[in-house]
Amino acid sequence: MEDKQYVAVEYFRDMEDENTEYDFGTIYPREGVDVPEERIQSLLTGKNRRNKKMIMEIKRLDPKLSKEEELEALKVDELKELAEQKEVEYDSKTTKPQLIKALLEAKE
Incomplete structure (x- = not known):
């Protein structure tokens, strides 16, 4: 995951990260937090509680x-x-x- 970076495409509160709020355009995950690949995939694909794609992969900025x-x-x-x-x-x-x-x- 270190070579990849993601951005929120929808507002959401990450229940698996101390309820951290991510607004549209916010880099995900926040600095210093390691997120399991399963969580990344659920947010990338929409296979999550909201059934929506919440993040997308971007070039490292x-x-x-x-x-x-x-x-x-x-x-x-x-x-x-x-x-x-x-x-x-x-x-x-x-x-x-x-x-x-x-x-x-x-x-x-």
Whole structure:
């Protein structure tokens, strides 16, 4: 798991980690916490209590990056997946900068 990094695509409270809250865009798991692979898989696949995909794998990011820089590091397909999870509307002509702007605005 050390070479992988995940981001929350949905708000959730991790009952297996002292009820830690993860908001959309938050890196999962929090620093210093080791999470069993089974837990990662349940959150990645939606095989959990909410039956929803709660996290997605992303490229390892520099923790000093802003939210905009983190989104900029994602591929368009990854941004579209986040947009769908956040119920942000877009169409086939939506550009990467437009997706980033819409996701940043949706967080607020």
